[in-house]
Amino acid sequence: MKEGTRVHPENRLSQNQVEIIHKATLSLLEDPGITCTNQKAAQLYKNAGCTVSQGEGEEAWQVRFPKNMVEQTLEKVPPKVILGARNPANRLVLDARVPRLYFGTGSETNIYLSADMDEFQSRKYPSQTLSYPVFSQERGSVRHLCQSAKLCNSLSNVDFFIRNINIQDEDINPDNKDVNVFMASLMYMTKHVQAGLVKEERLEDVLKLAEIVAGGPEQFRENPLISFITCVIKSPLQMLKDTTSKLISIAQKGIPVVLSSSPQGGSTAPIQEEGMVAQINAEILAGIILAQIVNPGTPVLYGAVPVRARLDTLHDFYGIPEFIHYNMDCIQMARHYGIPCYSSAGVGDAKVPGLQATIDKVFSQLRVASAGPPYIHYSVGLLDKTNIFCPLQAVLDEAQIGMIRGILRQPSFGQEDQEEMLKDIRKVLGSKMKLFAKQIRKARRKGLISPPYPFESHDSEDKVFLKAYKKLQEILSGPDEKLDEDSIDAVYNQVPGILPKERFKIQ
Amino acid sequence: MSDFFEEIKRNIIAGKVDQEDEGFDGDLAGKPGVIELVNQAVDENVSPTDILNKALTPGMEEVGRKYEEGEYTIADMLASAECVSEATNILKPLLLKEDVQSKGKFIMATVEGDLHDIGKNIVSTILQGSGYEVEDLGTSVKADKIVNKLKETNANFVGLSALLTTTMERMGEIIELMEKEGVRDQATVCIGGAPTSEDFAKKIGADVYAKDAFDALGKLEKTAG
Ligand code: B12
Numbered sequence: 001m002k003e004g005t006r007v008h009p010e011n012r013l014s015q016n017q018v019e020i021i022h023k024a025t026l027s028l029l030e031d032p033g034i035t036c037t038n039q040k041a042a043q044l045y046k047n048a049g050c051t052v053s054q055g056e057g058e059e060a061w062q063v064r065f066p067k068n069m070v071e072q073t074l075e076k077v078p079p080k081v082i083l084g085a086r087n088p089a090n091r092l093v094l095d096a097r098v099p100r101l102y103f104g105t106g107s108e109t110n111i112y113l114s115a116d117m118d119e120f121q122s123r124k125y126p127s128q129t130l131s132y133p134v135f136s137q138e139r140g141s142v143r144h145l146c147q148s149a150k151l152c153n154s155l156s157n158v159d160f161f162i163r164n165i166n167i168q169d170e171d172i173n174p175d176n177k178d179v180n181v182f183m184a185s186l187m188y189m190t191k192h193v194q195a196g197l198v199k200e201e202r203l204e205d206v207l208k209l210a211e212i213v214a215g216g217p218e219q220f221r222e223n224p225l226i227s228f229i230t231c232v233i234k235s236p237l238q239m240l241k242d243t244t245s246k247l248i249s250i251a252q253k254g255i256p257v258v259l260s261s262s263p264q265g266g267s268t269a270p271i272q273e274e275g276m277v278a279q280i281n282a283e284i285l286a287g288i289i290l291a292q293i294v295n296p297g298t299p300v301l302y303g304a305v306p307v308r309a310r311l312d313t314l315h316d317f318y319g320i321p322e323f324i325h326y327n328m329d330c331i332q333m334a335r336h337y338g339i340p341c342y343s344s345a346g347v348g349d350a351k352v353p354g355l356q357a358t359i360d361k362v363f364s365q366l367r368v369a370s371a372g373p374p375y376i377h378y379s380v381g382l383l384d385k386t387n388i389f390c391p392l393q394a395v396l397d398e399a400q401i402g403m404i405r406g407i408l409r410q411p412s413f414g415q416e417d418q419e420e421m422l423k424d425i426r427k428v429l430g431s432k433m434k435l436f437a438k439q440i441r442k443a444r445r446k447g448l449i450s451p452p453y454p455f456e457s458h459d460s461e462d463k464v465f466l467k468a469y470k471k472l473q474e475i476l477s478g479p480d481e482k483l484d485e486d487s488i489d490a491v492y493n494q495v496p497g498i499l500p501k502e503r504f505k506i507q
Numbered sequence: 508m509s510d511f512f513e514e515i516k517r518n519i520i521a522g523k524v525d526q527e528d529e530g531f532d533g534d535l536a537g538k539p540g541v542i543e544l545v546n547q548a549v550d551e552n553v554s555p556t557d558i559l560n561k562a563l564t565p566g567m568e569e570v571g572r573k574y575e576e577g578e579y580t581i582a583d584m585l586a587s588a589e590c591v592s593e594a595t596n597i598l599k600p601l602l603l604k605e606d607v608q609s610k611g612k613f614i615m616a617t618v619e620g621d622l623h624d625i626g627k628n629i630v631s632t633i634l635q636g637s638g639y640e641v642e643d644l645g646t647s648v649k650a651d652k653i654v655n656k657l658k659e660t661n662a663n664f665v666g667l668s669a670l671l672t673t674t675m676e677r678m679g680e681i682i683e684l685m686e687k688e689g690v691r692d693q694a695t696v697c698i699g700g701a702p703t704s705e706d707f708a709k710k711i712g713a714d715v716y717a718k719d720a721f722d723a724l725g726k727l728e729k730t731a732g
Contacts, residue, residue: 110672110702168672234622266582267625311580313719314629387701 001091002159004100005405009335009372012328017274018336021329024278025285026067033064034237034286038244041290048073048293059241065289073289079338081256081299083160084223086213086483087190091223092159092375094301094340099372101408103401104160105152105394106344106377107386108196111137112144112165113352115392117469131466133392135352140165140389142172142184142503147476148381149188150506151391154475157401158380160192161185162229164389169499176497178202179209182226183491183498186213187483188506194258196229200246205495207253212490213483227256229303232290233283235263247287251294258342259287260303264316265326267309273322277329280306288339301342301375304330316385318347319360324367331371343368346379346397347386353393353465357383361397366404391476395468399454406450476506511548512561515541515594519566520573522586524593531583541590545597555601563591567636571721585629588636595638610638610727612662614694616648618677623670626700626719630666633720639664650681654688662694664727667713669700678703679711695730697723 013021035055036042042061046052049069055062079096092102115133122128138144145165152158163181172180177198185193186209197203206226214220230247234240250257261283263269265276284302291300306326310317317323327343334341345368348357365379378386379401381394424439443449454471457463492498518541523530525540539547548558570587573579595609602609615631617624624646635641644656657665665685669675678698685691697715698708708716715730717723 166672174673240622264625311582312577314581314625 001093002089002102004092004102004159004374005369005408006098006100006410007370007372007408008410009099009331010328010370011332012325012371013332018332021274021278021281021333022336024274025281026065026070028237028278028282029065029070029286030067031064032237033062034239034283036061036063036239036244037241038239038248040248041239041244044248044290044293048289063239063286065286070285070289073292074285074337074339076292076296077288077337077339078297078299079340081301081340082224083192083194083227083256084214084220084225085190085192086186086225087481088223090159090191092192094374096335096338096340096374098374099335100374101369101372101376101405102159102374103346103369103376103379104158104162104192104194105148105164105380105382105389106162107164107347107382107389108166109164109382109387109389110140110166110168111384111388112140112148113137113383113388113390113393115353115390115465115469115472117466130461131463133353133465133469135390137388139168141169142167142180142499143506144389145181145184146188146504147506148389148391148394149185150480151394151472151475152380153189153191153481154478155380155394155398157398157405158191158394160194160375160377161189162377163193163195164381169503171499174198175202176499178206179495179497180499182206182209183495184504186210186226187488187504188480190481193226194229195226196231197246197250200242200249202497203246203249203253205497207255209491209495212487212494224256227258229258229260230287231260231262231303232287233261233263235261235268235283236279237283237286239286244290247291248294251291251298251300254295254298256299256301257291258301258303259284259291260305260342261287262305262307264314265306265308265322266311267314269306271308271322273325273329276306276326277333280304280326280330281333285337300339302330302334302337302339303342304334305344305378306330307344317349318364318385319349319356321363324364327364327368328371331368331373334373340375341373342375342377343371343373344378345369345376346382346400348383348393349385351384351388353383353390353396357393358396358400362400365397365400366407369404369408392465392468392472395472395475396455396464399468403450403453409448409450412448480506511544511551511553512557515544515548515558515562516566516569518544519563519587519590519594520569522570522583522590524586524590531586541594542597545594549597549601554605555598556605556607558594558598559602559607563594564638567591581629585632588632591637592632592635595635599640609640611640611664612660613639613641613664613666614644614653614656614660614662615641615666615668616644616653617646617668617670618674618681619647619649620677621669621671621674622646623668623700626670627666627668630668630699630720630723634666634723637724641666650677650684653681654684654690657685657690657694658688665694665696666723667696667698667700669698669703672702675700675702675707678713682712695727697727699723 350356455467521530
C-alpha cells in the first residue's frame with residue numbers, strides 16, 4: 001500500500017459554518033429536491049422513502065428527500081475505500097478519518113501538447129541565448145494515452161491515473177472506446193486506473209479486462225485495480241438519465257465509484273461559497289444516496305469538482321481564489337460525513353507551460369492539499385482549463401507536488417526527540433566550530449529533510465524547462481512496466497473490440 | 508416623450524429588467540424597470556419603432572461598448588440582453604402591425620447526445636438581446652425535431668451547439684437531413700461549441716462558424732449584408 005502524505009487538515013470553515021451548510025443542503029434536498037430524468041432511479045428513491053412527483057417535461061421526476069432518510073443513509077456510507085493497483089505496492093487506502101494526500105491526473109483532454117527544446121538568441125544582446133520549449137498540438141489518440149500512462153507510471157509523486165486523453169482515432173467509436181481506454185491505461189500503468197464509462201453495455205467487457213489483469217475475478221475483488229467516475233449531476237440539481245443508469249449498474253457490482261458534480265459558480269451555481277457548497281453538497285449526496293440504496297455499503301467517493309465561472313466569458317476558471325475556497329469547503333463537508341473526498345486542484349488556465357501556468361496551479365495545489373482530501377485529481381499536466389494535457393507540464397507539476405508533500409509534512413516529534421535536541425545543542429555549544437552540520441545526517445536518515453527543487457539552476461540562466469524536458473525524454477525513452485504478454489493475449493482472446501497490438505506501441 | 512427613451516435606455520444599460528431588480532449599482536430596487544417603462548410607453552402611445560430604435564438599440568450598443576472596454580462583465584451583458592428581449596416581447600405584436608421585421612428567426616439547439624448548454628444559452632440570450640427572434644429547443648435535440656421546427660416556423664437561421672468530439676458529428680447529419688427534406692436553402696446554419704472550428708464547418712457544409720456570441724453577431728451581419 002502507498003502511504004501517501006499524512007497531513008493535519010486545515011479547516012477553512014468553522015464548525016458553525018459546516019452546520020449552516022449541512023442544514024441548507026438538507027433544505028435543498030427537501031425543497032425543491034432533485035430533478036431526476038431516470039425512471040428507475042426515481043422508483044428506487046421512492047421505495048427508499050423519498051417523495052416523488054411528476055417533474056417538468058415528459059421524463060422527469062421531482063425527488064424530495066426527507067431529512068432523516070438522508071442522515072440515516074449517510075451514516076452507512078463506508079468511510080474507507082481501497083483502490084487497487086496492478087502492482088500491489090501502489091494500492092491506495094482512502095480513509096475519511098485519516099487525512100492524507102494522493103495526487104493524480106484528471107479530465108479527458110482533447111489536445112496533447114508536445115514540447116521540443118530550442119535555442120533562442122537575443123536580438124539586442126547576441127551573446128545571450130536561452131533554451132526555451134516550442135510546442136505543438138495534436139488531437140488525442142490511443143498512442144498518446146499509452147505515452148501518458150507510461151509517463152505517469154514513472155513519476156513517483158503521481159499516485160493514481162485517471163485516463164487523461166480523449167482518444168479520437170478514426171476507428172474509435174462509442175462501442176469500442178471503453179475497452180481501449182482501459183487497455184491503453186492498464187498496459188502501461190501499475191497504479192490505480194480510473195475512468196468514466198461511455199457505454200453501459202461495455203461494463204462487463206471492461207470488468208473482464210480488469211479481472212484478467214488482476215489475475216482473476218477473486219483477485220480483482222480484493223484488488224480493484226480500476227474504478228469508475230460517474231458525472232450523474234447536471235447542475236443545478238438535475239440528475240442525468242444515462243449516467244445515472246451507469247451508476248446503478250456499477251453500484252450493483254460493488255465497484256468503487258466516484259459521484260461527481262462540477263457546478264460553475266456564477267453560471268450553474270451561486271458564485272458565493274455558501275450557496276455553491278450547499279448546492280454541490282446536495283447534488284453529490286443525492287448521488288451517493290442512490291448508490292447506497294442500490295447496494296448498501298458500496299464504496300463511493302464524494303466527487304467534488306466545484307469551479308468558478310470567468311466574468312468575461314462564463315468559461316470555467318481554475319487559477320482563482322474562489323476555486324480554492326469551494327474545494328477546501330467540500331473537503332471539509334465530505335469529512336463531516338465521513339466519506340472519502342475526490343477533490344480537484346492544479347489546473348492551469350494558461351494554454352502553455354510557463355509562469356502563468358505555475359501561478360494558476362501552485363496555489364490551489366498547496367491550499368487544497370492542506371485541507372487533507374485524501375484524493376486530488378486534475379493535478380498533473382492540465383492546461384487551457386481542462387482541454388490540454390502537456391507531458392512537459394506533467395513533469396513540472398510532479399516536482400511541485402513533491403515540494404507540497406514536503407511543506408505539508410506533519411511535525412512528528414515527541415518529548416524524547418526534544419531531549420535529544422537539547423543534548424545536541426549543548427554538545428555543539430561546547431565544541432570548537434559550533435556547527436550543527438553533523439546532526440543533519442540523523443534527520444536525513446529519518447526522512448525529515450526535503451530535497452531541493454529538482455530543476456533548480458546553479459548559474460544565471462533559468463533551466464527549469466531544460467531540466468524538466470531532459471527528465472521527460474529520459475522517462476519516455478526509458479524502460480516501462482508493460483503488462484505481461486500472457487495477460488495481453490488473454491485480453492485479446494476474451495475481450496472484443498480492442499484495436500490491433502501495434503496501436504498500443506509508444507514509439 | 509424623449510424622456511421615455513432616455514429612461515428605458517438607462518435601465519437597459521443598468522440591466523434592470525423590472526421593478527424588483529436592483530440594477531447594476533444595486534440601488535434601483537423599487538423603481539420601475541424596463542418592463543414597466545415599456546408598458547407605460549406603449550400605453551401612452553409612444554411609437555414601438557421609436558422605442559426600438561431610440562432606446563433598445565442604442566442602449567444595447569452602449570452595453571456592448573462597456574463590455575468590450577472591460578467595464579462590464581458577461582453577467583452585466585446578459586442582464587441587459589434579458590431587458591431587451593423582455594422589451595421586444597412586449598413590442599413584438601405592435602411592431603408586426605407597423606410591419607417592422609426582426610433581424611430573423613433563429614432555431615437554436617444542442618445536438619443529440621449532448622447535454623452541455625451553458626454556452627448555447629449565452630448565445631441565445633445575446634442574439635435575442637440583439638434583435639433576433641430565438642426559439643431554443645434545449646439540449647440533446649434530435650435532427651428530425653430541428654428540421655420539423657424549421658419547416659413549421661419558416662426560420663431563417665439554425666444555430667447548433669456541441670461540446671463533445673463525439674456529438675459534433677451530429678451537426679453534419681442535421682445538415683444532410685435539411686438537404687434531404689428540401690429546406691437547406693431556407694436557413695443559414697451557424698455552428699459553435701469548443702471542439703468545432705472553421706475547418707469543421709466547411710467540412711460539414713455549415714454556413715457560419717462562430718467562436719462565441721459576439722463573433723456570431725458580427726458574422727451574421729456580414730452574411731445578411
Ligand atoms: C460544464 C461542463 C459540463 C457540465 C454541463 C453543464 C451545462 N449546463 O452545460 C456537465 C457536468 C453536465 C458535463 C457533463 C459531461 N461532460 Co462536460 N464539460 C463542461 C466544461 C467544464 C465547461 C463547458 C462550458 O459550459 N463552458 C462555458 C461556455 C460559456 O463555453 P462554451 O460551451 O464553449 O460556449 C461558448 C462557445 O463555444 C460558443 N458556442 C457554444 N455553442 C454555440 C452555438 C452557436 C450556434 C454559436 C454561434 C456559438 C456557440 O459560444 C459560447 C459562449 O462564448 C467543459 C470543459 C471546457 N473547459 O470546455 C467540459 C467537457 C466539454 N465535458 C466533457 C465530458 C467528457 C463530459 C461528460 C462525457 C463527462 C462524463 N464522463 O460523464 C459529460 C457528458 C454529458 C453529455 N452527454 O453531454 C469533456 C469533453 C471531451 C470530449 N469527449 O470531447 C470536456 C471538454 C471536459 C474535459 N476536458 O474532459 N460537462
